[in-house]
Amino acid sequence: MEYLLNYFTALLELTKDMAPYLLLGFLFAGLLKVFLPPNLLTKYLGKSNFSSVLNASLLGVPLPLCSCGVLPAGISLYKNGASKGSSVSFLISTPQTGVDSILVTWSMLGLPFAIVRPIAALFTGLAGGLLTNKLEKKEVQQEVPQEVKETSKKRKYSVKTVFEYAFVEMVADIAKWLVIGLLIAAFISVIIPDNFFHDFQINGILGMLIILVVSIPLYICATSSVPIAAVLLLKGLSPGALLVFLMAGPATNAATMAVVGNNLGKKTLLIYLFSLIAGSLIFGLLIDYFLPISWFLPLAGMSGEHVHGFLPEWFENTSALILVLLLMYSFWKQFKNWQRSKVAEVSTAQFSVNLPSMVIGVDGMTCEHCKAKVENGLRTMEPISNAVADTEKNQVSIYGSNLDIKLIGEKVVDLGYTFKGEIKH
Numbered sequence: 240m241e242y243l244l245n246y247f248t249a250l251l252e253l254t255k256d257m258a259p260y261l262l263l264g265f266l267f268a269g270l271l272k273v274f275l276p277p278n279l280l281t282k283y284l285g286k287s288n289f290s291s292v293l294n295a296s297l298l299g300v301p302l303p304l305c306s307c308g309v310l311p312a313g314i315s316l317y318k319n320g321a322s323k324g325s326s327v328s329f330l331i332s333t334p335q336t337g338v339d340s341i342l343v344t345w346s347m348l349g350l351p352f353a354i355v356r357p358i359a360a361l362f363t364g365l366a367g368g369l370l371t372n373k374l375e376k377k378e379v380q381q382e383v384p385q386e387v388k389e390t391s392k393k394r395k396y397s398v399k400t401v402f403e404y405a406f407v408e409m410v411a412d413i414a415k416w417l418v419i420g421l422l423i424a425a426f427i428s429v430i431i432p433d434n435f436f437h438d439f440q441i442n443g444i445l446g447m448l449i450i451l452v453v454s455i456p457l458y459i460c461a462t463s464s465v466p467i468a469a470v471l472l473l474k475g476l477s478p479g480a481l482l483v484f485l486m487a488g489p490a491t492n493a494a495t496m497a498v499v500g501n502n503l504g505k506k507t508l509l510i511y512l513f514s515l516i517a518g519s520l521i522f523g524l525l526i527d528y529f530l531p532i533s534w535f536l537p538l539a540g541m542s543g544e545h546v547h548g549f550l551p552e553w554f555e556n557t558s559a560l561i562l563v564l565l566l567m568y569s570f571w572k573q574f575k576n577w578q579r580s581k582v583a584e585v586s587t588a589q590f591s592v593n594l595p596s597m598v599i600g601v602d603g604m605t606c607e608h609c610k611a612k613v614e615n616g617l618r619t620m621e622p623i624s625n626a627v628a629d630t631e632k633n634q635v636s637i638y639g640s641n642l643d644i645k646l647i648g649e650k651v652v653d654l655g656y657t658f659k660g661e662i663k664h
Contacts, residue, residue: 242429250425251559253347253466258558259550260346261417261462262406264339268303269405271338273397284316284325292368295321295328296361303337303409303462312655314502314603323503324372327511330499332364334489339409340461344485347469351534352482359486359522367514371507406565407572413460414569420463428470437475446480447523451516454487461489469537478535479527486519576615595627595636597644600659601651604630609656616654620646634662 283294304312309330317326336357345353436442441449459467468481476484491512500508526535604610610628613635617626625638637647644661651658 246425246429249428249470250421253421253424253428253469254562255555255559256347256469257343257466258562259555260342261339261562262558264303264337264342264462265405265409266401267301267338267342268409269401269403271302272404273401284321284329287322287324287372289369291322291325292328292365292372295325295368296332296364299329299331299333299364300336300357300360301338301341302333303339304333309333312603314498317503322372323375323507324368324370326503327371327507327514328364328368330495331367331490331511331514332360335360335363335461335486337461340465340489343462343465347465348472348481349535351530352478352485355482355522355526356485359482359518362522363486363514363518366518367511370514371510374510375504375507407569410565411569411573413462414566414573416460416463418566420459421466424466424470427467427474431470431474433473434475436471436477436480442475442477442480443527444520444524446477447483447520450476450480450484451487451519454484455491455512455516456493457488459488459492461485464488472535473537477527478532479523479525481535482526483519483523486522487515490515576611576618595638596640597637597642597647598662599635599637599644599647599651600633600662601628601635602633602657602659604628604633604656613651613654613656616650617647620650623647633659 283298284291299309302309302312313326313330313333316329317323321329341353341357344356432438436446464485468485471484472478472481496508496512499511503511601613604613610630613628614626617623617635617637622641622643623637623639626635627638628635648658648660
């Protein structure tokens with residue numbers, strides 16, 4: 240019973256610590272989504288030179304995309320004119336950080352970690368992109384179809400759009416993994432003894448290599464990795480090994496490696512992995528052996544008794560309550576969409592002789608999460624009765640009447656994927 244009480248206490252304190260900064264990060268994410276022109280990335284990433292690679296890293300660091308969410312964006316950039324080096328740079332730097340995870344890192348791990356983390360993402364992305372341009376042959380980039388350009392021009396600027404993306408779509412994208420990260424962090428806090436890693440000498444280069452082996456194939460997003468990292472730091476893991484976890488965990492997983500290999504080539508995949516592994520080890524060693532250890536010690540607020548900083552307790556409690564309500568709404572909405580999807584599948588199966596009203600091309604769908612996001616997003620449009628995505632063929636079959644191809648294209652772009660127009664049969 241005592242362990243259970245300690246577990247829920249740790250879970251509550253972790254949630255309170257990160258909630259205010261996470262909500263602020265969501266808001267920044269909404270502002271970036273709405274006010275960052277959709278063609279800006281492609282415009283400045285098209286050449287195989289230093290400036291394009293640097294632009295990719297600089298633009299990728301603040302974007303709140305995890306290793307699953309960055310895949311459609313990165314691959315679509317490549318297919319729509321970005322150089323291979325720029326695409327690799329974007330794929331490496333973007334999932335490691337984001338405005339939300341930087342703020343949460345500051346709140347739970349301190350300002351030095353919050354500064355070092357985006358710097359490490361920037362330099363590893365830059366190194367990976369330059370190495371790709373050096374070792375890979377230059378390729379003729381594809382011209383973006385005119386209808387896609389026209390679809391991407393129109394942009395809705397409103398407070399409603401900002402809040403919908405920030406506190407509905409963004410929350411939905413990370414809800415599951417955020418909750419899993421918090422649950423794991425609270426479990427580690429209760430089960431693993433203090434100074435565990437120090438007592439068993441699982442630190443230095445050995446600790447970093449162990450963390451790498453564990454982190455590379457697993458999926459964890461940049462934000463949900465922070466509470467786990469904060470608890471591991473309390474248990475004696477060295478700050479350098481911790482940074483390796485914060486870099487390699489969000490930026491790689493089995494699905495990412497498969498998609499990068501299939502779309503950019505096996506050689507590019509090796510460059511991608513080498514840049515991440517070498518970069519994380521270099522920055523980990525830099526922290527452990529060249530920077531003051533006092534910069535990266537556990538925060539007082541994470542050391543057992545909860546010590547509040549400049550944020551009042553009522554504000555932390557209110558933020559935590561809002562975050563929990565947003566997560567509950569997200570899970571409820573996903574459940575309703577799942578129910579609707581099952582009904583739609585049965586309906587489509589029963590009337591399989593019916594042909595779709597329209598078939599469109601959509602690039603960037605790489606997994607079941609992408610498939611569900613596109614289908615559920617299109618089904619919210621009133622004229623559409625059903626939408627069935629095919630990730631293998633990169634197309635979506637749409638059922639309904641009085642369909643507007645331009646509105647559908649705009650919706651696909653808003654969802655974060657590349658609209659390729661109607662496919663004629």
